[in-house]
Amino acid sequence: MLDVRRLRILQHLDTYGTVAATAEALHLTAPAVSQQLAVLEREAGVPVVEKQGRTLRLTPAGELLVAHAEVVLGDLAAAESDLAALRGGQHGLVRVAAFASAARTLMPAVWRRLADDSLTLQLVEQEPEDALEALRKRETDLAVVHGYTVLPRDFPAGCEQSTLMDDPVLLALHPDHADRLGVREGEPVDLARLADSPWLTPGPEASCYEMIQRTCGAAGFVPSIRARSSDFSVLIALVSAGAGVALLPRLALPAASGPISLHPLVRPVTRTIFTVSRAGTARRPDIRRLVTLLQEAAADVGRLTTTTS
């Protein structure tokens, strides 16, 4: 019978690329990994890795074994989760990585629902790219990420997604500005009319920046950027001060803000929020439960902001 621990080593090698990194991830030394791979190869009867320069690469047989390892290790984790649920212990730790707005709005709602449940959460705030990378490296169990209609998210292989909600992108104006444009709060605005306004945006490292560029581009202009901040509450404060206009997802709005007029777009852009998990963890009841809680929280948050605004 194939040894599961060795399969796990191979799986990690596939994830981390080098023996040294694999060893570190598994709290081992490089020779230990090397030896175990040699034993696995003997067990399998076929080479599972081959030299590629000075590193190793998986053979097709190795890929095959990794695919099986995902299933086996996934179900082992599911078994442990089931056990934890059954004994009611507070084990069942789920590590979540979420982008800022979700970490601020959805996750507190989940925590509230959690009560004294048997689920323990560990939250890290990370931008989608980092969250997905952490997911791949098994440093996190569930990633909460987003994609824009004008900038779709692409997911790494071996992942499973579920959609939590659609978050509309809104235009934030100073109320006087809205008056000058002749639109009332909540009325749709054609972005083309903002072509000459000074814009307030996140820095170019944020995916929101690219979304704004594309959205304005689709409206036929390149925004002239007056201020940059990756903190949406800074942007909103600047809009309130009359410094310019901003485009931002509804969930990113701070709870309390100064004088602001929010408007949907004539050509709507939305941000879709997803949960992403590794394929192997699909069976874990604690993760399934968390996804359910997130969906409920998303439904609530969506309803609240919709009725409020």
Added chain:
Amino acid sequence: MLDVRRLRILQHLDTYGTVAATAEALHLTAPAVSQQLAVLEREAGVPVVEKQGRTLRLTPAGELLVAHAEVVLGDLAAAESDLAALRGGQHGLVRVAAFASAARTLMPAVWRRLADDSLTLQLVEQEPEDALEALRKRETDLAVVHGYTVLPRDFPAGCEQSTLMDDPVLLALHPDHADRLGVREGEPVDLARLADSPWLTPGPEASCYEMIQRTCGAAGFVPSIRARSSDFSVLIALVSAGAGVALLPRLALPAASGPISLHPLVRPVTRTIFTVSRAGTARRPDIRRLVTLLQEAAADVGRLTTTTS
């Protein structure tokens, strides 16, 4: 992480019922099993077995773990099969238990199709009850069994079935007898007309015996039995000699036989032939392949006998 070898021990305990039998099945001693169960219990954090008289019984947590173990071990076996297929080695041993007629007709056809394939077969001829018990004990990987319309087969839990073919039960008469009854070869006969004939049947240990009792009972009589033999070719030889009449599935007919007139029944009885495998082995490509081959063989055999008779 739960240790898979310990899960396997628990799974075997579930199958064999006692520590001693489990130890024997795994080529271990009883204390080894006992110790590993203790360690598993420590790992799991909940009792997985409890004393029941002087033997052990699985707790709900234990049942849960066994269910997961089926998945894990099933996929590990699948991984090994995939590996065997990939390296083209002649490993990929599938142990089959089949009842006599199937072992005589279907299995040779499978063997012929197999050619120099990467699949190695190991065949044991067993009656359905024994075959299913062997399957449960993991002494065999695939059971080829049958059930009669008048005597349905019930399958143990945790098994998966697929139907191979329907095998009609025929009445075998001496040609002179058929003449006296005024029916031609192949014409249906009402069993009630055979109420006073001497019957030739298998022994009461064969499920065919019970089938004959029920079928005759449905026709309104109890057969008077003149000869018993569990070997169908003996029965056919006796029918040819004019010793009496017999009821037997078409597949059970010997290839060459003396003067015989075969007739379907007015109220047809059929024997359905199934393959049965443990749920955990559903992923093994070698077993899937064998089932496919059996289905093809069954289609051929069914067609041949239909057109010939």
Added chain:
DNA sequence: GTGGATACATAAGCCCGACTTATGTCTTTG
């Protein structure tokens, strides 16, 4: 009810195997 048999648990000791440190070989890079 008592003795024997059966079934599992515990104790003690042995041995294999997996890990670590140390060293070697090959590749890449400056």
Added chain:
DNA sequence: CAAAGACATAAGTCGGGCTTATGTATCCAC
């Protein structure tokens, strides 16, 4: 061409799992 990086091999240590031996509880027969 030297030096660093990456993996393999060698040698030694240590833990874990197996065995044999012994203990304890349950079931059955007489």
